[in-house]
Amino acid sequence: MKILNLFLATAILSLSVISYSDSNEILVGEVGSLTGNEATFGTSTHNGIDLAFREVNKKGGVNGRMLKLLTLDDQGKPEEAALAVKKLITQTKVTAVLGEVASSRSLAMAPIAQRYKVTMLSPSSTNPKVTQLGDYIFRVCFIDPFQGHVMAKFALDTLKAKKVAILRDVKNDYSVGLANFFTDTFKKNGGTVLVDQSYSAGDIDFKSQLTAIRAKNPEAIFIPGYYTEVGLIARQARELGIKVPLLGGDGWDSPKLKEIGGSAIENSYFSNHYSEEDKSPQVVEFIKNYKEVYGSVPDGLAAMGYDAAKVLTLAMTRAKSLNGPDLRDSLAMTKDFAGVTGKITLDKSRNAVKSAVILKITNDGFKYQTTIHP
Amino acid sequence: MLEFTQHIINGLSLGSIYALIALGYTMVFGILQLINFAHGDVFMLGAFIGMYSSRYFALDRNPSLGSLFIALGCAMIGCAAIGFCIEKLAYRPLRKSPRINILITAVGVSLFLEFSGQLLFGADPKFFPEIYKPSVNWSIGELVINPLQMIVLATALILMMVLQFIIFKTRLGRAMRAVSFSHEYASLMGIATDKIISSTFMLGSALAGAAGVLVGLVYPKVEPLMGVMPGLKAFVSAVLGGIGNVTGAAVGAITLGLAEEFLVGYWASTYRDALAFGILILILIFKPTGIFGVERIEKV
Structure with a gap:
């Protein structure tokens, strides 16, 4: 007591x-x-x-x-x-x-x-x-309808990519939503999504998805995930000989992305809220x-x-x-x-x-x- | 056809990762009939020891096979020491108690290592330094093979043979098999059972340590919970091949790696983990002894 x-x-x-x-x-x-x-x-x-x-x-x-x-x-x-x-x-x-x-x-x-x-x-x-x-x-x-729209327009108009692949994180509301909005705008403006693959946050091996994507020869790959997985995905994509640019959203924004992805992530693009170069x-x-x-x-x-x-x-x-x-x-x-x-x-x-x-x-x-x- | 062959290569390399972890799992079980659930976490500690020792010796400034061997050595020695402590502190006091007690303790040790790892290393993923960089990828046409993964596959196979050799051709191995047959009889025959059990644990943990470094090199992201899934998958591989059987573990692991690869490549990634556990359930229902297992008659 x-x-x-x-x-x-x-x-x-x-x-x-x-x-x-x-x-x-x-x-x-x-x-x-x-x-x-x-x-x-x-x-x-x-x-x-x-x-x-x-x-x-x-x-x-x-x-x-x-x-x-x-x-x-x-x-x-x-x-x-x-x-x-x-x-x-x-x-x-x-x-x-x-x-x-x-x-x-x-x-x-x-x-x-x-x-x-x-x-x-x-x-x-x-x-x-x-x-x-x-x-x-x-x-x-x-919000993501805008972000997806931005990346879709960028892929079509600036990169001139008409055929893309998507690799989304199915465990993540952000990733699934952004992938859908990207697809909407991209298709409406005359682009084709060749293949839509998925992974789950926490995975470390993405080679099977990337092999399936490689077989379709896309001109860019949209990966609306978070930086940890994106870093590994970039590495494995380059290992498999995929050379096209990777595209993403603000979930890529971390100094760790470059650390994990190394040189594999270079020449890829993502949408963000601000740029540190803004004057x-x-x-x-x-x-x-x-x-x-x-x-x-x-x-x-x-x-x-x-x-x-x-x-x-x-x-x-x-x-x-x-x-x-x-x-x-x-x-x-x-x-x-x-x-x-x-x-x-x-x-x-x-x-x-x-x-x-x-x-x-x-x-x-x-x-x-x-x-x-x- | 190209896609199919590439899937096979990817599956082999994924399977060899599981194999590396499964070997230690199955060996400890074969000798002690103990499912050491902490094995996956010793694997995690191996990756961290490899990472910190490469940073300490600045191995990534001079990436070579030599640097890889130094990191492997550190991780194997470190993990052997950890394995020794785990056995001495957690399992030895329970040697005489029912097997279920030890099994539950193993789960406890596993959780203990995972969450002290979070405390010690932080829960955020760390980057594993590039201590060995293969100069080019081997490619045949559009088929790409990463030499690193071939090293992992080769290491898994070599370790498998070394283990077979140790278990069946050396004094230590004979003593291990004797202990596995019966602790009491072995000690009556003058075998220092405690020592043999300790060495079994140290050997198994050293294998996990080596796996940790190699996995860190192939997938350069290490974090305290990285051992959970691979540990479970390795367990499934070991059961699939016939738990306790070293060759079986390697075969089971490669089968599982290929199965996962094809499932994800041709169907959906969501079922990746479900597949492994589905296999576990089916095996336990239809052939509990696994592919290479022999039925054991147990006195009850």
Whole structure:
């Protein structure tokens, strides 16, 4: 009995510690894949958010209240992301939630945020279904119908590729959606998809799919997956003697892509939210500040994290109060916010309407090719 | 036809990877009748030891067969030591208890290694340094063969023969077979059973370590959970070939590699893992002893 009492006492104590918050602070939750297969997604986004919060706090916070970020790791698993967001909302009582990068994980989180009427802002989940789950779910990035359209047009018009193959990750909502949208635009504009192969996240051998693709002689291969697998796919494609360019989406954006893919990934293209070569003052300043704190050049996901945090704090500043509906309404009014990744205006479906850039992978990094406006 | 032949080559190389892991699995079972579920995780540790030792000795600056052998040596010695510890700490105290206890302990050891690996190395995938770079791919027309994969296949076959030799032609092997027959009788005959069991584990773990380095080289992505699936597939291969039989493990592994390759190439990748476990179920129903297995009469 004594032990039980002791246990209860500790439990109550720890609970009270968790729910304790200074009234002078605003708690904001973040869920991200700080470890796992897509670890750079989580760490980059976290750095971006952290940088934005530091800047806001240095300038006096949100109406005099300091921002405090609470980050939980989901290890890249949707079920962990759902648990994490529930914990943040019910135990820590955060005002708003930032996250996730991957659409599969945002899709697991959104119903919970919606149920508790807590505003959730995803920096870079591009699958259209994410914000359809409720009116408390927002994002600051473009969506996959646009991204798929961009890559399809790029393949047809710039690369002059009329026949492509697709290799999609069937375990991943983002990948499946993007592959479908790419196919739609590509076929509508006179292209042919020769073969549509699939793999599952976590696989390491892709030779059988690539052999089947090689037999059809495509002019490009669209692989809307995440960087870890794409790196291995590129290597095995080149080993099999496939020389055509590989195309992808923002899931490729990681310094690890080049590390795993090596020279095999060079001369391939992907669509992204921003280019570090952009010379606009916001981007130059952001890169400078980021380098000062973290010592590396920010990737697109860091930029998205930064923009998401800035958009959220701005909405908090002008909101009538920080309760659920007020913050939601204030965030929905975001218009022409000049972010690092372009002008952000949230539309009626709570998505941002923005332009995309296309980057080419070369020996010394990701090189800017072109910008495509919606 | 070209596509078909390429699939065969790919399947052989995938199968040889499973074979490398399956050999250690099946040997430990053959001698001790213990399914060492931690084998796949020792394989993972082998890959990590290979990665860290190549970084430590800066082997990727001078990619050659020599560098590969250094990394292989480090991983094999490291894994043998780990195998020794696992046996001593986890399995030896349970030597006299029912077999199911040891089996469950093996699952526990496996989980322990996986999650301490996440703690120790971090859960994100690491890049395995290129310590050996074949200059060109061999190609016959449009048929492409990666020399690296042929090295893996050759290593698997050589190790298989070395194992056969050790088990059937050496003193150690004779002692192993004696222990496998009966622990008590073997010790009555003056065989140091504890030592023999230890060496069996060390040998099996060293094999897993070698597999780790070679797999890291072919698929340069290492992470703490990388041993789970290949470990299970190797287990299926071993059962398919007749668990306990060294030749059977290699044959089973190559069969499984080819089957997966054709399934994914001509049908759908979604069924890749289902196939392996489907085979396991069918084998257990219709021929539990596997392709090369002999029926064992057990006294109950």
